[in-house]
Amino acid sequence: MSRTPLDTVEHAAATPDVEQPWAELGLNKDEYARIREILGRRPTGAELAMYSVMWSEHCSYKSSKVHLRQFGEKAPQSEAMLVGIGENAGVVDVGQGYAVTFKVESHNHPSYVEPYQGAATGVGGIVRDIIAMGARPVAVVDPLRFGAADHPDTRRVLPGVVAGISGYGNCLGLPNIGGEVVFDACYQGNPLVNAGAIGVMRHEDIHLAKASGAGNKVILYGARTGGDGIGGASILASETFDDAKPSKRPAVQVGDPFQEKLLIECTLEAFREKLVVGIQDLGAAGLSCATSELASNGSGGMRVELDDVPLRDSTLSPEEILMSESQERMCAVVEPAKVDRFLEICEKWDVIATVIGEVTDGDRLEIYWHGGKIVDVDARTVAHEGPVYDRPYARPDWQDALQADDAAKLPRPESSDELRAQVLKLVGSPNQASKAWITSQYDHLVQGNTVLARTEGDSGMIRVDEETGLGVAIATDGNGRYAKLDPYTGAQLALAEAYRNVAATGAKPLAVSDCLNFGSPEDPAVMWQFVEAVRGLADGCLQLGTPVTGGNVSLYNQTGEAAIHPTPVVAVLGVIDDVARRTPAAFREEGQLIYLLGDTEPEFGGSAWSQVIHDHLGGLPPKVDLERERLLGEILISASRDGMVDAAHDLSDGGLIQAVVESALEGGTGARLVVPDGLDAFTFLFSESAGRAIVSVPRSEELRFTDMCGARGLPATRIGVVDGDAVEVQGEFTLPLAELRSAHEGVIEGLLA
Amino acid sequence: MTTRIGVVTFPGSLDDRDAQRAVRIAGAEPVALWHKDKDLKQVDAVILPGGFSYGDYLRAGAISRFSPVMETLIEQAKAGLPVLGICNGFQILAETHLLPGAMLRNNHLHFVCRDQKLRVENADTAWTSDYAAGQEILIPLKNADGRYTADEYTLDKLEAEGRVAFRYLTDGPEADGYGNPNGSLRNIAGITNEAGNVVGLMPHPEHAVESLTGGGTDGLPFFTSILKKLVTA
Numbered sequence: 001m002s003r004t005p006l007d008t009v010e011h012a013a014a015t016p017d018v019e020q021p022w023a024e025l026g027l028n029k030d031e032y033a034r035i036r037e038i039l040g041r042r043p044t045g046a047e048l049a050m051y052s053v054m055w056s057e058h059c060s061y062k063s064s065k066v067h068l069r070q071f072g073e074k075a076p077q078s079e080a081m082l083v084g085i086g087e088n089a090g091v092v093d094v095g096q097g098y099a100v101t102f103k104v105e106s107h108n109h110p111s112y113v114e115p116y117q118g119a120a121t122g123v124g125g126i127v128r129d130i131i132a133m134g135a136r137p138v139a140v141v142d143p144l145r146f147g148a149a150d151h152p153d154t155r156r157v158l159p160g161v162v163a164g165i166s167g168y169g170n171c172l173g174l175p176n177i178g179g180e181v182v183f184d185a186c187y188q189g190n191p192l193v194n195a196g197a198i199g200v201m202r203h204e205d206i207h208l209a210k211a212s213g214a215g216n217k218v219i220l221y222g223a224r225t226g227g228d229g230i231g232g233a234s235i236l237a238s239e240t241f242d243d244a245k246p247s248k249r250p251a252v253q254v255g256d257p258f259q260e261k262l263l264i265e266c267t268l269e270a271f272r273e274k275l276v277v278g279i280q281d282l283g284a285a286g287l288s289c290a291t292s293e294l295a296s297n298g299s300g301g302m303r304v305e306l307d308d309v310p311l312r313d314s315t316l317s318p319e320e321i322l323m324s325e326s327q328e329r330m331c332a333v334v335e336p337a338k339v340d341r342f343l344e345i346c347e348k349w350d351v352i353a354t355v356i357g358e359v360t361d362g363d364r365l366e367i368y369w370h371g372g373k374i375v376d377v378d379a380r381t382v383a384h385e386g387p388v389y390d391r392p393y394a395r396p397d398w399q400d401a402l403q404a405d406d407a408a409k410l411p412r413p414e415s416s417d418e419l420r421a422q423v424l425k426l427v428g429s430p431n432q433a434s435k436a437w438i439t440s441q442y443d444h445l446v447q448g449n450t451v452l453a454r455t456e457g458d459s460g461m462i463r464v465d466e467e468t469g470l471g472v473a474i475a476t477d478g479n480g481r482y483a484k485l486d487p488y489t490g491a492q493l494a495l496a497e498a499y500r501n502v503a504a505t506g507a508k509p510l511a512v513s514d515c516l517n518f519g520s521p522e523d524p525a526v527m528w529q530f531v532e533a534v535r536g537l538a539d540g541c542l543q544l545g546t547p548v549t550g551g552n553v554s555l556y557n558q559t560g561e562a563a564i565h566p567t568p569v570v571a572v573l574g575v576i577d578d579v580a581r582r583t584p585a586a587f588r589e590e591g592q593l594i595y596l597l598g599d600t601e602p603e604f605g606g607s608a609w610s611q612v613i614h615d616h617l618g619g620l621p622p623k624v625d626l627e628r629e630r631l632l633g634e635i636l637i638s639a640s641r642d643g644m645v646d647a648a649h650d651l652s653d654g655g656l657i658q659a660v661v662e663s664a665l666e667g668g669t670g671a672r673l674v675v676p677d678g679l680d681a682f683t684f685l686f687s688e689s690a691g692r693a694i695v696s697v698p699r700s701e702e703l704r705f706t707d708m709c710g711a712r713g714l715p716a717t718r719i720g721v722v723d724g725d726a727v728e729v730q731g732e733f734t735l736p737l738a739e740l741r742s743a744h745e746g747v748i749e750g751l752l753a
Numbered sequence: 754m755t756t757r758i759g760v761v762t763f764p765g766s767l768d769d770r771d772a773q774r775a776v777r778i779a780g781a782e783p784v785a786l787w788h789k790d791k792d793l794k795q796v797d798a799v800i801l802p803g804g805f806s807y808g809d810y811l812r813a814g815a816i817s818r819f820s821p822v823m824e825t826l827i828e829q830a831k832a833g834l835p836v837l838g839i840c841n842g843f844q845i846l847a848e849t850h851l852l853p854g855a856m857l858r859n860n861h862l863h864f865v866c867r868d869q870k871l872r873v874e875n876a877d878t879a880w881t882s883d884y885a886a887g888q889e890i891l892i893p894l895k896n897a898d899g900r901y902t903a904d905e906y907t908l909d910k911l912e913a914e915g916r917v918a919f920r921y922l923t924d925g926p927e928a929d930g931y932g933n934p935n936g937s938l939r940n941i942a943g944i945t946n947e948a949g950n951v952v953g954l955m956p957h958p959e960h961a962v963e964s965l966t967g968g969g970t971d972g973l974p975f976f977t978s979i980l981k982k983l984v985t986a
Binding site for chain 2: 167172349350448466
């Protein structure tokens with residue numbers, strides 16, 4: 001086997017004119033020139049590998065950074081915020097000495113290529129982010145979007161994604177307590193697989209990703225490093241080596257949840273014994289990212305012996321080792337005196353751990369291979385001082401026509417029979433149908449603290465403290481159809497819905513994480529959607545007093561010219577003092593009164609009705625009134641705390657009838673509804689006006705509840721009573737629960753069969 | 754003297770803390786046992802909890818069965834130590850042959866998590882005496898490899914000796930928890946050894962001990978049964 005000389009720093013300085021594959025690695029000419037300027041020479045192969053992957057869109061946020069700054073600039077004053085944007089995940093104070101960390105991330109592209117592993121490693125990655133903050137992971141959520149439900153490829157992607165989440169998440173012992181499943185043809189070639197996780201810790205246990213204290217040891221632990229997940233590195237590898245080794249490696253990583261479970265337990269035990277100075281998980285960009293970020297965040301530099309990295313494949317080149325995205329690995333900075341104990345704990349859990357370097361004085365990240373120095377950079381220039389682009393954006397020329405195509409002009413049902421048929425069709429449409437086939441594949445019970453999951457409530461809820469009943473709730477929402485019609489409003493509607501869902505269960509919304517899924521930033525129309533959505537979300541968070549603590553941007557969700565609907569997915573985290581006070585969604589007690597909270601306008605743009613009945617998308621999305629959302633939230637939380645309501649369900653896609661049907665089926669008890677004065681039956685049932693919820697009120701609490709709404713100025717309209725075994729709209733139709741159930745259930749498995 | 758019930762943690766055990774909580778709620782003292790440790794710490798009974806020990810690699814329970822802790826446990830179980838295997842714990846007990854049969858992949862090939870209706874067939878074991886024979890209970894079930902299988906001779910023998918401890922109830926609507934969830938032969942959900950001290954089942958009684966988090970308390974008698982037996986012994 002012939003081998004070219006090792007491309008050391010010295011060698012690079014002596015051979016300035018060597019052609020380097022910067023374009024193949026995704027860098028542009030200016031970026032490559034900038035690297036040369038920073039280094040004052042050409043980069044070595046290893047340095048080029050590190051820069052290219054750390055300066056990629058995924059790692060550097062180079063197209064989105066200038067806009068994401070708003071989340072910081074417009075952040076509301078919040079005493080709850082303990083750690084903000086920039087760390088692995090944000091941390092929020094939930095009281096009683098507890099802190100909660102949570103984050104949503106995307107794993108979209110890998111999940112299309114290889115649905116099972118893509119989705120599985122998405123769960124793995126977000127969970128490691130949570131551990132890296134010092135927290136025990138306590139729950140996961142999965143907002144998912146697929147192409148048309150009846151498209152043949154959906155039959156490949158959806159079961160694989162669900163099996164991947166189930167196979168990985170269940171094996172970690174993390175309850176899956178929420179998420180979404182949405183179908184739309186726009187996601188055909190670009191399914192969105194977002195994954196969220198929540199972790200709990202005591203305030204004093206918060207850990208940060210930084211390397212400090214010269215002489216402290218850098219320990220790599222977890223799985224061995226293999227060739228999986230290497231994108232561009234193989235290009236470099238083929239430059240360095242001959243063809244005697246395997247060249248094309250799978251670009252999608254392969255997960256091992258068992259290894260991750262050991263990693264969780266072993267890391268938490270090390271935290272408990274205060275052995276860790278700084279910690280970082282290895283995700284995108286692997287060791288390149290972990291070493292450069294640890295060094296860049298800390299006060300010192302770092303020296304790494306790459307030969308000491310335990311390998312699965314001894315033929316890997318140094319570039320490949322630096323870029324490998326092998327799963328289930330973490331990097332800890334540990335004081336020399338504590339290294340032995342740290343390694344002991346790893347051994348207890350059968351986790352491989354190796355000292356691969358140490359923190360040094362100064363700001364250089366130096367990496368050695370076979371005795372030669374192959375990386376010598378200022379870590380900040382790799383991790384934090386990448387290129388920033390203010391890409392051109394422009395409101396697309398089709399936006400006006402889209403908004404002018406008003407859904408109000410669509411033909412409406414002309415008879416009660418037609419109205420009834422449309423209700424059945426709506427609740428049995430893939431987006432509105434029961435997702436039980438999917439959620440029953442997730443373990444929602446493990447850890448024994450799940451208070452609400454699946455369809456039990458509008459948000460998932462987890463008990464944090466068994467003694468006091470302190471708990472947290474999380475909801476994730478997004479509506480790409482609304483955002484397509486108006487990205488600014490669409491982002492605020494996603495925020496409003498998640499906020500409302502948390503409040504509906506009785507929890508107080510505290511903070512936000514987001515996953516911003518868009519098409520190509522190089523298309524000015526897409527960039528405009530992104531800019532508008534970010535602005536909308538930042539303005540909305542400021543107004544609602546819920547800061548964005550972190551999140552993720554996924555761009556290039558686009559096949560050819562066709563971008564996905566702009567899809568900002570928003571997660572809202574809330575806190576509840578006593579989970580025993582939670583409000584579920586189910587109607588249970590016959591005779592209780594159903595109240596509609598909020599105002600109903602004839603708003604059908606982007607609605608589920610317009611999609612299901614007319615396959616139409618046009619007009620304007622529902623108006624947003626965030627002050628109203630806040631008031632509604634306060635009323636729902638007070639009603640929950642004071643025991644004034646027994647059930648609450650927010651109104652969103654599908655409108656009032658969808659919510660009533662869900663609450664009825666969940667509780668196995670029907671409802672008799674009366675169309676209120678001033679509304680027609682159609683608008684009453686199908687409008688998607690925001691800022692609304694239904695509640696069921698025990699008769700003994702009615703006066704107290706309506707007095708509270710009246711005093712606070714929230715419209716509350718009595719629309720019916722919990723009763724019988726049918727959903728009846730007086731003067732219009734009666735739908736027996738059995739008929740609704742057969743329309744609503746079995747839809748997803750029917751399509752996949 | 755408080756009753757001490759051990760809960761073994763294997764690498765990949767998931768419901769170990771949950772089993773400890775159930776023991777505590779029943780009024781006994783949970784004792785954490787470690788798979789590498791042969792010492793059972795003089796506990797009065799042992800629970801092998803649910804999870805994916807060793808990632809279910811090779812075969813669910815196949816590797817854990819050879820853990821150091823299992824050496825002592827097998828010996829003492831044969832001498833009468835009460836042992837309860839839940840889900841993965843049941844799979845491990847089958848691998849040790851303390852209980853006959855094996856669990857195959859669910860017949861629908863998916864992981865399934867649901868509330869399941871069971872009938873208590875044998876209320877004379879160490880772990881079921883607080884139930885009445887024939888009692889119908891609702892217990893969560895969650896697994897991918899839960900299809901109980903044994904040869905006809907073994908199945909007949911289990912039936913004849915009254916060693917089918919729990920059966921999935923199938924005569925009701927699925928929405929209410931009825932149905933055979935995985936294709937288990939003769940709807941068997943759990944079995945006992947001849948002496949009645951070793952019981953294994955796929956559903957998770959430790960997730961039905963608090964109405965707030967499990968949707969009922971039908972699982973609590975597992976833990977009160979053993980407590981009473983040990984206190985009166």
